[in-house]
Amino acid sequence: MQNFKLSLPTEIFFGKGQIKVLGEQVKRHGGTRVLVCYGSGRVKQQGIYDAVTTKLTGKEIPFHELGGIAPNPRITSIREGVRLVKEHGIDFIVAIGGGSVLDCAKGIAAGARYDGDPWDLYTKKGEIRSALPLGMVLTLAATGSEMNGTSVVTNLETKQKLAIRLPFLKPRFSVLDPTYTFTVPPDQTACGTVDIMSHAYEQYFSTVPGTFLSDRLGEAVLKTCLHYGPVALKEPENYEARANLLWAATIGLNELLTYGKTGDWATHMIGHGVAAHYDVTHGVGLAILFPHWMNFVLDERSLDKFHALARNLWGVPISMEPMEAAREGIARTRQFFTELGMPARLREVDVAEEMLPTIAKTAVEFGAVGVYRKLGEAEVLEILRKAW
């Protein structure tokens, strides 16, 4: 187990009706002029946008807005947001949406404290020491962005999908109302479930020894996805399922599962490589890639972890020979993703075979990926070919 510092400053208001705290929380954190960020029309149709703005006007907090933020959010949205912030003297950002909107809002909060192009922050050309304070209203169980300091953004011009991770980008507060996820369509519910699971997997597959408790916490998140993912698909307004998935998403990437270890994250890097060239939903890319990554890295060295996962998560019998059990666990992972309606091959989402070398190059542009097994361009390409 490695040394670590735990710092979880984000306050979470979880449950039905928690939007009631929004106005007072913005005020408490010094917000006097707000930028409200959102994506699709769903937040307007479902009344979430109105609920938020009513709470702001109720506390006489003026606001401007930036709508239409796309999935796999673009640096162009961040540039536009930063322009609005500087033009209107905005001092607090409220994001309504899933991970994409939240990540975009973080980019704006960061860019507001930087004089150059905000993309510099993602390429590490520029640096900041603080950001505007943020509050989040979550509408999708998936990325965990509501309690972490990570922002992942796509630049369509340069064909890059890059991340920043800064402690001061952790939201001051997040409102998590499971009923706000009732109208998430089936494909997004499935993608969100895969995303939560993939975060747990990335952190599970660490080479740091002695992370027993961490591993068991990760299994708790994974079991929750197995249990409730299919329920939420069948009964979209099942509060228990939506609540557990929402809570699992937050725990899945608020650092709790990473304390004391170093996650792998190779599959995410390969997925970012795909997303930089194709507009493939994050969860879809991960559902395709993860089982292939697993099969690629399964060997004698990694056997213990895969075997533990097969037994604790998939209930593979103790009598089964470890390597066979590990393979069975991977097969069950693939089968579960399929049951959620996820494609199994890159060709199914229109990735061209001749683009695989380019995708591999993009995935490793900052060096070999993964810690569980270091993957260079050749290895990544091999995984991509198997996944194609």
Next chain:
Amino acid sequence: MQNFKLSLPTEIFFGKGQIKVLGEQVKRHGGTRVLVCYGSGRVKQQGIYDAVTTKLTGKEIPFHELGGIAPNPRITSIREGVRLVKEHGIDFIVAIGGGSVLDCAKGIAAGARYDGDPWDLYTKKGEIRSALPLGMVLTLAATGSEMNGTSVVTNLETKQKLAIRLPFLKPRFSVLDPTYTFTVPPDQTACGTVDIMSHAYEQYFSTVPGTFLSDRLGEAVLKTCLHYGPVALKEPENYEARANLLWAATIGLNELLTYGKTGDWATHMIGHGVAAHYDVTHGVGLAILFPHWMNFVLDERSLDKFHALARNLWGVPISMEPMEAAREGIARTRQFFTELGMPARLREVDVAEEMLPTIAKTAVEFGAVGVYRKLGEAEVLEILRKAW
């Protein structure tokens, strides 16, 4: 799943050598004159006291000290601490020790902001709205006091053991160095393991439906205790075992396992009843009482939870009939406590049979205890008789 607010302001510095941050952290939180609280001589012998005071003097922070704080800390120590704080104009408290020292330090931090007798705060006669800031250096994996706002204190005159829970008593930071627990003697290691498990149990047995993820997180903590408790007893300097137990103790009672549910806590209340009349170590009392409480509340209504625990924690086969499996799980709990060297009967720790009615009365002095099954004086007495 109930609505909840998550607020985890305490920063944790976990791992070997983390004491290095102490001086700068005290300064960061505004400490200019410190009260150092500690208990036994172990912290002096092992050099932890010196490590702390060196860090303070290194930052030119003057300090006073209060040593000799006893297990099951007394209100008299808190009164003495408050006197020192007021006499010397102290503005920050550093506690070195296990839960008893930490709980005492919290009482002092609270009492410093109250004009009357600090015991008033525990009997709810008095109220405060703030407390002195606190930093903790942990030397025992057990109570979770290092990341929560709870202080449990004994008044030997009134024969009461009472708790306060206030959000502003959460420490600003805690230093968790597993090597500081290497010299914890076997009986205290065993008691600490039982204490961690009992916290997980109290929160596991909630009547709130749909707390799947929470329950699985609780099982992760419990599995960690089963796995490493015996290891730490056999190999006291096994870093991996000590680190996982320390981390389990913190997670076990930092609110994470309670978000979305209401814990039971009847067994703790009965244990406090025992401790008010006898100087029985907290973990010993819990090890005796928990299996008896479990047998008492096991019925058709509670069967699902007990069955899940039997299967997920103790690996009782799925083929076993649920009620039988539940009883087997309880028997294994008892057996595990025995393997840790814990007594099984109140008579073994010199509790007199004729005192049981008095203990029962003390346990319910503020009303029936528990939510899993509400227990009045008669029911508590029945459990005590079975445990005697």
